Amino acid sequence: MNRLPVIPTLLVALAVATMIGLGIWQLQRKAQKDELLSRYESAVGLPAVAWPTVPDPATLPLFRRSSLICARVVKIETVSGSNAAGKAGFAHVASCQTGKAEGADAKVAFGWSERPQSPKWDGGRVKGIIAPYGAQRIKLVSTDAVDGLDILAEPSPSQIPNNHLLYAIQWFIFATAATIIYILALRKRTKAL
Structure with a gap:
């Protein structure tokens, strides 16, 4: 009588259970992301808010209109971006001081x-839309033109991907494939004996 190999069977079962668990977790993340994106969509038409000097990661006012005064431009970075017409090119983002504190405390995408190119910009009053931005968490995307530069594309919640359903499907496919491969390996082993 052929017996299942205990250790390989346990390892495959553990791997398959882990993959299924990851798929379920991705489905839960999808629901959370759907809720977050819905909140961002509803923020688009709300009144302007004050620029958060210390942004709280739990309650970022993303996609709200705001303004700030860039009292001093500390440095300017050039990153990939799109203009209002949707053409790809380069966005210019300034690290600004907005108060008396040392160092930059706001990022402003100004054109x-x-x-x-390396544009010159001396700062000043900026009106725009709050958008996500890496480790700084937020940046203000100017809705006004700066001399010599085009207006950037307005940030939109539709630009934030929600790939969690695809990730879940991927994990379920991996679990199914691992199960099928193991069953085929067991059949081959059984025929060989």
Whole structure:
């Protein structure tokens, strides 16, 4: 009588259970992301808010209109971006001081160009839309033109991907494939004996 190999069977069962668990977790993350994106969509038409000097990661006012005064431009970075017409190019993002504190405490995306130029910008009052931005968490995307630069594309919640359903399907496919491969390996082993 052929017996199942205990250790390989346990390892495969553990791996398959882990993959199924990861798929379920991704489905839960999808629901959370759907709720977050819905909240962002509803924020688009709300009144302007004050620029958060210390943004709380749990309650970021993303996609709300705001304004700030860039009292001093500390540095300017050039990153990929799109203009209001949707053309790809370069966004220019300034690290600004907004108060008396040392160092930069706000990021301002102030314009777009087709080429990676080094624009000059002295700061000043900026009106725009709060958008996500890496480790800084937020940036203000200017809705006004700066001399020599085009207006950037307005940030939108539709630009934030929600790939969790695809990730869940991927984990379920991996679990199914691992199960099928193990069953085929067991059949081959049984025929060989």
